[in-house]
Amino acid sequence: MKRVAFYTLGCKVNQYDTEAMMKQLEEAGYEIVDFESEADIYVINTCTVTQQGASKSRKITRRAKRRNPQALVAMVGCYPQVDADKVMEMAEVDLVVGTKGRSKIVEFVKQAMRAKGPVNFVQEMEEDDSFEEIAIEESKERTRASIKIQEGCDQFCSYCIIPYARGSLRSRSLEDVKAEVMRLAEGGFEEIVLTGIHLGQYGKDKEDLDLVKLIKRILTVEGIKRIRLSSIEGTEVSDELIDLIAESDKLCRHLHLPLQSGSDKILEAMNRPYNVQEFRDMVNKIKAKVPEIAITSDVIVGFPGESDEDFDDTYQVVKELEFSDLHIFKYSKRQGTPAADFENQVHSIIKKKRSEKLRELSEKLSSAYQQRFIGERIDVLLEEVRDSQTGMLTGLTDNYLRVLVDGSDDLLGKLVEVKLMEKEGELIGCLE
Ligand code: SF4
The missing domain is CATH 3.80.30.20 (tm_1862 like domain)
Structure with missing residues (x-):
């Protein structure tokens, strides 16, 4: 089974596109592995919103090729869409896909594996483009x-x-x-x-x-x-x-x-x-x-x-x-x-x-x-992992307040009602 590792730069929309591509590759029988481990295929979902985004996209791409020089390295998304020629000049890149056609990622990967050199699937943007339907069924976050x-x-x-x-x-x-x-x-x-x-x-x-x-x-x-x-x-x-x-x-x-x-x-x-x-x-x-x-x-x-x-x-x-x-x-x-x-x-x-x-x-x-919310009772949607610094449960209120809660693991991922208090600048939610 071929192993695929993803790295995503940029915004929430990019995160979504990555999850959708992961799902397609998984369904086609590929195994998704951590980016830090050795993979057969690396997909870097790039960002170009700033000059730094583009330069980081190139850096990560080089890092992937260094990790496994035999791997197929794909650069996809915004950066190749606006600068495909520059991306194609990179010796580390084997496959280039823009912001169109990511629903065909499996096919593109297969074609790139058969090809003798780098392949470019970037398509021009057209005025009558329609929404490219690629869905997810799960997300890295569980809640x-x-x-x-x-x-x-x-x-x-x-x-x-x-x-x-x-x-x-x-x-x-x-x-x-x-x-x-x-x-x-x-x-x-x-x-x-x-x-x-x-x-x-x-x-x-x-x-x-x-x-x-x-x-x-x-x-x-x-x-x-x-x-x-x-x-x-x-x-x-x-x-x-x-x-x-x-x-x-x-x-x-x-x-x-x-x-x-x-x-x-x-x-x-x-x-x-x-x-x-x-x-x-x-x-x-x-x-x-x-x-x-x-x-x-x-x-x-x-x-x-x-x-x-x-x-x-x-x-x-x-x-x-x-x-x-x-x-x-x-x-x-x-x-x-x-x-x-x-x-x-x-x-x-x-x-x-x-x-x-x-x-x-x-x-x-x-x-x-x-x-304004100290002393109020409010719902917090707890995340699946504890806060790395305090070890406490952590989650957001609907009005975007980050709250720490002292509670047991069975509350992970649950919506709980808490009373808000403040301690050293942090919001603490008391379960009562
Ligand atoms: S051009 Fe850019 S900043 Fe302006 S509305 Fe569109 S996405 Fe937002």
């Missing part, structure tokens, strides 16, 4: 499974390579999503995370379909206790979605809304589809209806042309909107995107300072959000 419901993006933010790497918007059919959720529920999964490259656009390429319709349908699946949305644009949160979060006890009180900048000038240069006031209004509307909601966000610091005043605007907006968690990215040039050629690139020292300043603010805001 929470991410499923991909949408692919591609038509927004073309000026810093982002994704529309070039993943092509135009495609939505998965409602029936296929529901069938996958049912399979996962039968497999014991209690939380489903709906992921996509541009989630809020789900259904826009279909007749009479949108994200709310899909959520309503899967809320009815027996056994699923929670549905969480991955990142969604603030402009795409409908009143209906807010109402659904307010009313449903299964749809998590958590939205990740990328702000990126608190300066209208920078938002425009980024080609983001909103201004600061529109974003602010949306957050306030959501909080008015769901006061306990966790709103998390992304910010890019040091985008070309970001002045001290622009950064101060961002700082003030973050402070005002009290995000419960913030991912801060220092802008890095991605060749092939318009922003890479913009003038007034910001020096790395300034980016670092801005990032640190925002991180300090973000820590205070996270802590203040956490404080």
Whole structure:
């Protein structure tokens, strides 16, 4: 039996694609082994969202070939999709697949094994591409499974390579999503995370379909206790979605809304589809209806042309909107995107300072959000493994609070109600 090892870089969508490819290879009789062990085939599911993502993808590929020089090494996903020629130049690579055609991974592997030299299966993105149906039945995590419901993006933010790497918007059919959720529920999964490259656009390429319709349908699946949305644009949160979060006890009180900048000038240069006031209004509307909601966000610091005043605007907006968690990215040039050629690139020292300043603010805001729930009773979905540092059980609340729980192994993977306390900055859930 041939052994296959995977390495996945990048986002949740990539994780999903890896699990789907694993399933196909397993069904075809391959054995999935750990990436650190010797395998006959290595598949590196790459990322190219930053220049570092691409360089790490190359590094891991070389490492795989060093581990077993006889192995077939495949590079798949976003990086080969945008830079197939460069990938094909790598002596370590035997098989190259883009973001299209991963449902044929078994066939591609077989063809590459028969070939005398490296083979390239990267296909051009077409406007009429449809969603490539590759499903999973299990996930590395045993309690929470991410499923991909949408692919591609038509927004073309000026810093982002994704529309070039993943092509135009495609939505998965409602029936296929529901069938996958049912399979996962039968497999014991209690939380489903709906992921996509541009989630809020789900259904826009279909007749009479949108994200709310899909959520309503899967809320009815027996056994699923929670549905969480991955990142969604603030402009795409409908009143209906807010109402659904307010009313449903299964749809998590958590939205990740990328702000990126608190300066209208920078938002425009980024080609983001909103201004600061529109974003602010949306957050306030959501909080008015769901006061306990966790709103998390992304910010890019040091985008070309970001002045001290622009950064101060961002700082003030973050402070005002009290995000419960913030991912801060220092802008890095991605060749092939318009922003890479913009003038007034910001020096790395300034980016670092801005990032640190925002991180300090973000820590205070996270802590203040956490404080609001001390003393409350709340459900925690415990994970299958204990926290590596404390040895305690660990899990998330629906509003994205990480909680440690002192309990026995029979609670692993279970949804439990706890009373929240705080100890040395950590949230502790007491089982009573
Ligand atoms: S919305 Fe913008 S940042 Fe997000 S995937 Fe599309 S182009 Fe990239």
